Amino acid sequence: MRWETGFDPALYDRFPTRDERPKEEEEELRRIWCKPKGWEYLFAVNNNYIGIYYLGTAFLFFLMAGVLGLLMRAQLAAPMLEILPQGTYNQVFTMHGTVMMFLFAVPAVEAAGVLLLPQMLAARDLPFPRLSAYAFWAYAVGGLCFFASIFVGLAPDGGWFMYPPLTSKAYSPGINTDFWLLGIGFIEISAIAGAIEIIVGVLRTRAPGMRLDRMPIFAWAMLVFAVMIVIAFPSIILGTLLLEIERAFGWPFFDATRGGDPLLWQHLFWFFGHPEVYIIFLPAAGMMSMIVATVAGERLVGYRLIVLAMIATGFISFGVWAHHMFTTGMPPMTTGFFSAASMAVNVPAGIQVFSWIATLAIGKPKFNAPGLFVMGSIVIFVTGGLTGVMVAMVPFDWQAHDSYFIVAHLHYVLIGGMVFPLFAAFYYWIPMVSKRALSERLAKWVFGLMFLGMNVAFLPMHLAGLQGMPRRVYTYLPGQGFELPNLISTVGAFMLGLGVLLFLVDLARNFRLAPGEGNAGNVYGGGTLEWLPSELYSTRSIPVVTSREPLWDDPALAHEVEKGRYFLPRSATGRRETIVTSPLLAEPQYLQIMPGPSPWPFAAAIFTAGFFLALTVQAYMFAWVSGVLAVISVLRWLWETDRPVEIEGVDIGADIRVPTYVTGPASHGWWAMVILLVVMGMIFLMALFSLAFLSSNQPGFWRPPPPLGEAISILGLYAVAIGLALTARACLRRSPFWSVFALLLSAAVSSAALGMDYVSWSSSELGPTASGQGAVVYALLALQACAAAIAILMALYCAARAVRGLVPQPRNNSIDLTMLFLVYTAAQGVTGALVSRLVGAGG
């Protein structure tokens, strides 16, 4: 094997070590990673806590959205019922979809990642614990406030897809829609924060020796999942932003009468919305692959095939979005492409399903609780996949689209592809965090009711759809044959509900939270590292990984790990820390000193939520105060990080020494910043796409942009800004003050360039409210202004750190990351200035 970092793999042979580790080491680890007390539970950042909070909250949203679903089924049990009046029903179905997709499904799998990944990878924590805490609290507070809107009749009622012009100010004047746009837009930010955490966590904090091809399949799934979030979610963030701006300021992005186009929203929404389905499915499939192996008691058949299949799913899923738009009048050529991609995406799903079946076939499958849910999931998911092939056929979709056939299809896919795997996961991993496992006896009832109820509820909907029953109807007229299938569906839905209720009873009886020590342990006999004995600091020592199922291959491993005979059997620096390893071969690179509990991420989340909430209810003063406090809280939390190091290099076991501070592309901070810049780049790219889309669909409204010549001086300034930012790194060798001076100057020059760009456009007499073109051009300028404002803030932050002597020479991460951001800002500015002048210039 080629060396990735120059680390000598022969060093791994030093483990397990022979020596007896002193008892004090373990006590020190306990002290450093201690349990919170009282209020401190709010400020905990450790993944054992945040993961549980996160998963619990997501499950709460599942229950609440489920109740909304039952209300809908009650209303539709018979024609022309008045259990839910029209307006209420429209809010309820909008919330059911929105909450299930945005507040349950994505956060639930993200939460599972936060909870399980460090354990599976044998890291002490995720690389950015405070970011996890922030993402969780932002989601929990924002989500609960958003959900509460239904109790006061202010919930959004435009459908979870929020198509304008129905959701424009003209047709939805209330703040209901704003709740959706600001609430969901905000929660997406937290999803992205989680995704960054997961990517860096999976690629950089694996146990030494855990090469990519030895990584648990769930970690692969989470990696693909997180990358997909980074690429897909910017589209919906931009979409919600644009629609909110249209509603608040009248910029006509989606208004066809003023040179916008309602179809632009549909493209932006579904470019996010369809990958979203796989974003939900892949982690669940990853869980399935883990559980199937344990249930069968055999290694997963086709590990490499599954990994390839998941990556292929990720790619193909970005070519299927317009299959939600087959009835919008797209040309047959276009629909043909999306139809082909929609069919192709079934192939990797088929590979995964048959890998699971193959694994069950070679093993001795047990019909325990996780096993039942795994098998049920396969049946339901395959059924949904087959109806998926049907609706991928364009002519059939013309009939099925927006009918109850689709309602049936999507529930089969999502319940089979996500809910059942999640329940399997609950049963499988709860012994890892609870004193007792759940009841196997009750599980048979839970499974039976859920499986039967699910099929009774959703199978008849296929028929209702073929009978001509459209979706999103608060009632239906008698005499169309809809009565019987609807009544059966309602009965099934309540059976499903009963199954979930029984699960809650089981939870109440048997779930006793025991993060860290005292859990029920490996009751199903899994072979991966999360089943090592662990406490709040994770495992006593971090093992060398030589296979995919280390616990099956080395029965002594658990004992040796517990005795501290592997990496990092102590705290080397007296603080929280984990080993950062290389992305491919997981060779130890350095010791990351991790931030501990802090009230500031919590405060930042509360104030961020307050900012968005206040914007929604138009309390602008409160919004600005809240926003400023949020920024201060974030800066305050960062202030304690990236400190000058006292101990340069440490022994992480068996005399293997690594540094405790690394800068540049090897550092985890650099990776996170690069991913963040990809997110920002995607947002900007989608805005450029919007401009191109409107120019080709609304050419009648297009005005010639200012001449390209005007952009030359703008480009020149941005080039200077890039140059200045790049010198900041070199300047740090000389003096921190020179370095921050270069950063500040770069931010200032970037801002000046933006100012020139703005003046050039505003003197062209094209205003933001004039047309779709004007709206997008000024939206590009506004995005650039955001980037410039953040750049200035970051440069000032570095300056403040320099003044307080917190910028050590010759290299410093804060300086590096600010430099990266400044370079990106200028590059984005150049792109915007050029493209906005080129699009439609010929006409």
Add this chain to the structure above:
Amino acid sequence: MTERTLPSEGWPPAVLDPAGPYSEPVTLLAWVLLAGGTVILAIVLGALWIALRGSPRLKTRLGGEKAIWILGFAFPSVVLTGLLVWGLMLTSSLSAARVPEGAMRVKVIGEMWWWRVHYQDGQGRETLRDANELHIPIGQPVLLELEAADVIHSFWVPRLGGKMDMIPGRTNRLLIEADAPGIYKGQCAEYCGGPHALMGFVVVAHTPADFARWQASRLPSQGAGGEGLALFLSSGCAACHTIRGTPARGLAGPDLTHVGSRRTLGAGILPNNPGTMARWVADSQAIKPANRMPAYHQFSGEELQALTAYLVTLK
């Protein structure tokens, strides 16, 4: 004329009970897909059964990468490729990208929560305005030009063809054709807020002779008028509704010139008779909440009777 009652639908399901050349091939496709899907589901269930309970020999054959390649990759790839080719061919043959010779043209505009119907001649000139009911001759393709006045709607008559969205700022085209005379239910398929659930309509297909007779009967109002018309004009109805041949020229609501001859009221939701007409006028909000027509509680019983008596004569 064709029969006057609304058909009781539901069985066979509309999508599987085609009534024209633009729905029939899709029905065949649907049956093939349903049958094929069932077979494949059975194969997967069989494989799962073997995995759980099968003989060791079968389990070994199923439990390797070869089985995954065959069942999970090769088999779906072949089936899907075949389906894709069929789908592409069918898509282009059914789409309105090519309009057949002699197609009748009608513009249908979706409104919150009803339908404007503008009949056109061969040159695309408007010949007649109506609402919530589309009359077509059998055996002749009909090119629908679909537009939206406010938000997105979708035109769907399952027995005659697939659906097509009506999007503000665009004109989408859809072909339908009926083989036999009859009444075909239609429904808005794109969620359009409020009473989207109650935005229906009917397509009435006539024999060519009947269709010609129907066309000839579309003359401006010859109705007696009298007290009913006077009330109509004095109570504000005319602000939104047109009755050709009278001073009523409102454009916001459905054209009522032939409202008496429609099969339904309230956009496809009530049978049309004097009783339902009176109920609709007096309190349409109770029947179709949030629709754009205010309730007219102010009419006395006699007034309501006179107005209804007039409206039902508008054949």
